[in-house]
Amino acid sequence: xxxxxxxxxVHKKVDEFQLESIDLKIxxxxxxxxxxxxxxxxxxxxxxxxxxxKTDSGDIRLLGQFVLGDDESWKxxxxxxxxxxxxxxxxxxxxxxxxxxxxxxxxxxxxxxxIVSLFGIDLSRKYSKLSxxxxxxxxxxxxxARNAQVLILDEPTAHLDIPSKQILNDLLxxxxxxxxxxxxxxxxxxxxIRKLADYLVVLKDGRIFGQFEKEELIEMYKRYWFSQPLxxxxxxxxxxxxxxxxxxxxxxxAEEYLRNENIDWTNVQTLELNEIxxxxxxx
Amino acid sequence: xxxxxxLSKDSxxxxxxxxxxxIKALIASGQLSAGTLLPSIRSLSKDLEVSIITTRRxxxxxEQQGFVRSTQGKGSFVAEIEEGLKQExxxxxxxxxxxxxxxxxxxxxxxxxxxxxxxSDLIKDYEDKGKGQ
Numbered sequence: 001x002x003x004x005x006x007x008x009x010v011h012k013k014v015d016e017f018q019l020e021s022i023d024l025k026i027x028x029x030x031x032x033x034x035x036x037x038x039x040x041x042x043x044x045x046x047x048x049x050x051x052x053x054k055t056d057s058g059d060i061r062l063l064g065q066f067v068l069g070d071d072e073s074w075k076x077x078x079x080x081x082x083x084x085x086x087x088x089x090x091x092x093x094x095x096x097x098x099x100x101x102x103x104x105x106x107x108x109x110x111x112x113x114x115i116v117s118l119f120g121i122d123l124s125r126k127y128s129k130l131s132x133x134x135x136x137x138x139x140x141x142x143x144x145a146r147n148a149q150v151l152i153l154d155e156p157t158a159h160l161d162i163p164s165k166q167i168l169n170d171l172l173x174x175x176x177x178x179x180x181x182x183x184x185x186x187x188x189x190x191x192x193i194r195k196l197a198d199y200l201v202v203l204k205d206g207r208i209f210g211q212f213e214k215e216e217l218i219e220m221y222k223r224y225w226f227s228q229p230l231x232x233x234x235x236x237x238x239x240x241x242x243x244x245x246x247x248x249x250x251x252x253x254a255e256e257y258l259r260n261e262n263i264d265w266t267n268v269q270t271l272e273l274n275e276i277x278x279x280x281x282x283x
Numbered sequence: 284x285x286x287x288x289x290l291s292k293d294s295x296x297x298x299x300x301x302x303x304x305x306i307k308a309l310i311a312s313g314q315l316s317a318g319t320l321l322p323s324i325r326s327l328s329k330d331l332e333v334s335i336i337t338t339r340r341x342x343x344x345x346e347q348q349g350f351v352r353s354t355q356g357k358g359s360f361v362a363e364i365e366e367g368l369k370q371e372x373x374x375x376x377x378x379x380x381x382x383x384x385x386x387x388x389x390x391x392x393x394x395x396x397x398x399x400x401x402x403s404d405l406i407k408d409y410e411d412k413g414k415g416q
Contacts (some may be wrong), residue, residue, distance in 0.1 A: 030335065070399040173329045198334035213299050214334040268391075 002028045003064070004182035010058030014044060020206050024056065026184060026199075031176065032211075033193045034186040036203035037100070037281050043083050044187040045203065046152050050080050062150065076104070077143045079148035081139055083155050083186075093123030093130075093138050104146050112145035118167050132159040140168060145173060145196075148205055151175070152186040157192060169195045190274040201282055209280070221276050222251040224258070225267040232263060239279050247271065247279070284322055285316075294383065298333055302341045303378060310350050310361055311372035321351065322340055389396040 002108065004023050010022040019041045026032050034042050046055040048060060051067040060067045065074040089096065095118075101107040116123060119137040127135060136159045144151070151172075157165045169192065172183060187193060193214075200217060202209040212220075225245045234241075235257050237250025248254040251268075258265060269278075288305045290298060309315045319343075322330065328338045342359055345351040349368070353359045388398045 049369050085365070090289070152285050173325055177323055194332040198336060198370065213336050215337050218292065219297070 004062070004181075005184065006059075006061045007049070008059045010048065010060060012041075012044060012048060012053070013056055013058045014053075015039065017044075018045060018206050022208055024201065024208055024211065026066060027183060028180050029170070029176075030198040031183040031196050032199040032201050033197035034184060034201045034203060035188075035193070035277060036186075039131050041206060042192050043154050046080070046154055046184065046186060047082075049089070050075070050078055050151060052080075064067070067068045076106075077148050078150040078152060079143045079146040080153060081143045081156060083158070085135070087138065089127040091239070092126050093121060096138070096142060097123065100142050100146070102149075105272055106147040108147045109145070112141055115141040115144060115171060118171070119164060133164065136160055137164060140171075142230045144171060149181055151183045152180070153183065154202045155187060156185055157187070157189050165189070165191070169279050170206075172196060190277065193277075194273055204281065215283060217276060218270060218273060220249050221271045222252075222254070223247045223252060223269045223271060224254070224265040225261070225269070228263075232261060284320070286322065286336060288331060290333075291361060294394070295386070299337045299340045302331065302333070302337070304376065306341065306345060306378045307348075307350055307372045310364065311376070315361045319346075319361040321359045321361065325397075339385050348359040370384050 005024070005026040007022050007024040010019065011021045012022075023043065034045065034278070036042050044053060048055050049062065049067070051060075055068070062074045063077055065071065067074060074169070091099070097112065101109065115121075115137075119134075119141065121134060121137050121141060122130075123138075126137065128140065136156075140156060143153070157168060160168065173196070175181065176183065183196070183198070185192070197214055200212045200214060202212070220241070223245055225248075227244075230241060230244070230246060235246065235248055236253035237248040238254070239247055239249055240247040286309065288302060290301050292298070296304075306315070306321075315321075321327070324328065324335050324338045324342060328335045331338070336411060342351060342353065346353055346359070350362055350364060351359050352362045386397060388401070394399075
């Protein structure tokens with residue numbers, strides 16, 4: 001298997017917070033959504049992938065190349081959108097484009113123009129004078145048009161309005177059509193995960209709680225409805241119990257248990273992705 | 284192009300299987316004619332909100348079964364299929380719909396007799412409305 005990013009046994013301590021034993025493999029040609037509560041270390045993890053933050057220990061590779069090594073040629077193959085712009089930018093959109101485009105031989109000028117026109121970005125204005133939404137649109141245009149093989153986006157839809165979010169989803173889908181491109185995005189937006197993600201990487205309590213294929217995760221959680229009161233002990237994999245219903249992430253085992261106990265359920269349902277994520281992250 | 288595919292997450296049929304059967308039905312019924320370019324794996328994944336792992340599997344299966352042919356770099360096209368295969372798909376599609384209905388009825392503790400009664404009542408309704416043929 002060909003990987004865009006691999007992390008093995010990575011540790012990082014920042015103040016009170018730490019990431020522990022991070023093992024992660026991101027397949028080329030896929031979109032992975034990095035999910036976790038606020039402060040779960042998503043941004044830290046992404047920054048380590050591109051060596052903007054040094055790891056305390058462990059091995060990180062981008063397209064097979066060790067990111068802590070002297071050879072930094074891998075940097076040409078990755079484009080990163082930070083959650084916050086790193087500094088105050090005294091330039092107009094045009095000036096920023098001219099600066100950035102000359103650094104990268106893979107710069108795609110027609111794609112940049114297309115994104116600018118889809119979002120309706122005014123390149124003649126100073127970056128600092130743009131609204132947060134327009135700033136984000138410009139950041140996205142600048143990062144996507146680099147055409148790096150690996151695109152790392154930290155909260156790409158922050159400040160975007162509904163039409164812009166849809167434009168971005170379509171742009172990213174189209175961008176992925178070219179062979180062997182990979183996207184890793186940190187997000188809280190369920191809609192983005194639904195439309196874009198192949199894999200969900202769940203970060204919890206400083207560890208990778210799991211890496212799931214989207215359908216595999218959805219098929220894992222089932223809610224059972226009962227016409228009788230739920231006066232029996234917890235079933236295998238039980239996650240939640242409400243009035244007349246319970247939710248499990250081990251549906252086969254739970255069904256077997258219920259059958260053995262002669263408890264009939266009246267209905268069974270798959271959960272919505274947002275419900276599953278809420279359960280996953282809350283516990 | 285968007286395909287008119289409706290997925291039921293509560294069905295016992297896995298998602299990849301539902302997509303596969305519905306594309307076959309679209310091909311067998313002629314709604315997708317031979318030579319039609321199918322959506323790319325990535326764009327179908329977005330439309331159906333599934334991963335490319337699922338869509339890739341669907342296209343591979345369809346190709347193996349002769350419904351689709353893929354050309355490197357050009358995409359996947361609807362293949363020319365035989366009349367016999369078309370018939371098979373039609374039978375399978377209708378049977379699957381009935382199976383789902385029967386399963387629902389049994390889950391609600393209906394007896395075989397009651398299911399037959401519902402079925403004949405519904406058929407009668409259709410005939411009365413002039414929809415039956």
